[in-house]
Amino acid sequence: MPLETPNTGPVVAVANPTPSGFTPLRIPLFRDRWIASTVSSVGTWMQDTAGTWLMTSLTASPLLIALMQTAASLPVLLLGLLAGATADIFDRRKLLIFWQAWMLGSVAILAVLTLLGHISPWALLAFTFLLNIGSAMNNPAWQAIVPELVPRELIPDSVSLNAASNNLARALGPALGGLMVAGFANVFIGAGSVFLLNALSFAGVIWVLYNWKRTPLFKSALPSERIAGSIMTGLRYVRHAPELQASLARAFTFPFFISAIWSLLALVAKRDLNEGAIGYGILNGSLGLGAVLGATQLPKVRRRLTADQIIAVSTAFEAITLLVLAYVHRPWIIIPILIGSGFVWTSTMSTLNTSVQLAVPAWVQARALGTYLMTFQGGMAFGSILWGFVAEHTSTPTALAASACGLAVTYPFIRRFHILRGPIPDLTPHLSPRPAPQPAPFPIVDSQADDPVHSGPVRVSIEYRVPAENYAEFTHAIHQLRGVRLRDGAIRWGIYRDVIDPERLNETFLMESWLDYLRSRERITAADEAIRARVRALHKGNDAPKISYQIYAREITPHDAVED
16 A cells, blocks of 8 residues: 655644544645555556456456465455564654665566567566555554644544545556557557556655654663564464454454455456447446545544444445345446445544554554554455455356455354453553652672663562452453553462452562663553552552562572672
8 A cells, every 4th residue: 555645843723623544644744644545546547447357358257366466465364463464663764765765676576578479477476565565564554643743632533534535546446447448459559558656656655755854652661572572462462462363363353254345346347248348347446436425425434333333234235235246237226336336444443543543552552553453454355365265266256246245244152352442441552650660779689681771571569468358340450450560561360369358459560671671661551550549559558569570590509609
């Protein structure tokens, strides 16, 4: 996906007496980004149409044609976690410039090979894959900058407008791409010209990024995490974040079945409707037009329907769309249905994206978005392979009908994963008024050990005194705190009651190192602090709960030990 113009200054609060889905466009930073994104996205969607149609000219294999969608989706599946980790560690501006240059180079080489007529189905797939490696690596950083541009309460509308930007291009790009391919007698010249235009759009975005001055929302004062550790921290956060897990479950299953529309639409146009590149572009553009309508009208829809209801309506409509594509071969019926399909598709994906943006704090934002994109594109990639395989060995209508049935059958199970229920948590960073504890010097050190700050594991023990009348309330509150500890970096947690002194309870959690413990203090949000405050309020006595910090005592021999 193409990048949008990023932040060039601080977030500006905007008065919004009358709620409107277009309110974020009043912020100059967001508006400039939105306009640049729309222009750049047109080139991407022109390339998508031209590339898919070029593949239909190079081969008659439904599987190879469907693999174009897989080549676009698989890099995110493979690289989503890595992309999120790098975006949370390194300077996002430099990362975005590098990956934009990567995409420019991939498209430029593909354009030259196509114009010279030296392109094959596998070469087209390879360069499409390389192009989307760049897209996969920049997307988490790209989406993670949204909270830097607008106030938190405008994030849902901002996500919808970003979808509108992309889908406005989706409405125009496919038709323009199909028109441009059809405008040349030789499909290689037409497709190659489209690829060149897309390369130019990347050059424009690089220029915008080069002039970008960014102020991040979250910047740790501690040394940066290593990539492997950052990935593991992100996975640990996902494991202990039920709200995020619900969004990810929905983000896999919905695209898995709907991918049949995107991956087999070219075959429907060519074989069932006997249309050329322009006809395919119109069908693809119909999806984009509906997506634009969905993105612009979604704020109104949200005021009438819950997130779960939006997804339920979308699921039912997409099942109907798949059946219409399978058995109805009349363009005057298919085009309105595809417009509606684009509407509900964007309504669902914008809702899921918003749920992820609002469920995670700034320190793990890119990793959560990388996981979300990986899950979403994994559904698209695996679905495209499956439905392309079914179409290859049976027929296109059979594959479309099978995906419709699968969507309907699995929905009763997936509906149990609720999203955007209840109030939005306050995930602003909470700076602890207490200074970080300082490790005392130890007279005996291991001459072969690493820096004590990086060694571990570290055990933190907190002793509470809880009267019997508060016991039930305390255990309920502290088990909520368990999720906070584990999301913020703890590798093990427990709460234990003294069998001799029942009012004495001990909370214990392990961190991989002292540095990880210091990082966990930075990661506390206002919502986390509210949970901790409830736990401390149930502690009896004037003194605060007693805290001790212990580092693992590794066995050393007298020969290895030296005195300070």
